[in-house]
Amino acid sequence: MNSRQSTEHFRGVRLGDCAWPEIETRLAAGALAVLPVGAASKEHGRHLPLASDYLQAEWLADRVAEHRNVVVWPTLAYGYYPVFIDYPGSNSLSRATFVAVVQELLAGVAQAGAGRAALLNTGISTIEPLEAALAAGDRGMPVTLVNVYAGPRLAAAWRVLEEQAWGGHADEIETSLMLAIAPHRVDMARAEPAPTPILRGRFNRHDPQAPNYSPAGVNGDPTRASLVKGRQLLDALLQDVLAVLPQG
16 A cells, blocks of 8 residues: 555544444554543533534544544543532532543553543543643553643634633623634523622522522623634634644
């Protein structure tokens, strides 16, 4: 098989779309195993679906598979998201359970024959436990943690495009991303700015006198979001991820 045929044959794939012999062949030939991490049940205000993180992780996994020789594992849709549990439908595993789940999944990835792996993490509260999961034990393969919103290109685009006074969750930036990824899932008529900044800790939807009050579950001003901003932010985000993702 010449190099051109090899490149055509080993484009990125979703694990769930393949039978096991193809996965064995691809991993043996050096494909990078990718495990996206994105919450499917975490509140994102009244205007975004609870699966916003999941949809972002899925979009990114598809783009990575277009550019790299990867096998994309099913997105880990539950994780450690304790600050959002006051809002119906928001679920959080305990930190210990989340760490254990990640470690067991990575052990399975290694057992499948992967020589290298990467975690595509769309969360913030998940960063520390993911670091802990990777620090504990020897999986027999290197694993790269890619915190997808931490790259320099995205930060630069963010500084140029952002109009809100503060942000952090279901805000101008995240809503713009979702307008570019899944506009049919965004209800801008229900978008509303947060009354005060959420500085740290659990969001509070019940008591206006208590810290971190956010009746909608928003930190920032999603009304300033736009599709144009979202497309620019997504392009920067993808370039950041591809720059740090190990070659497959």
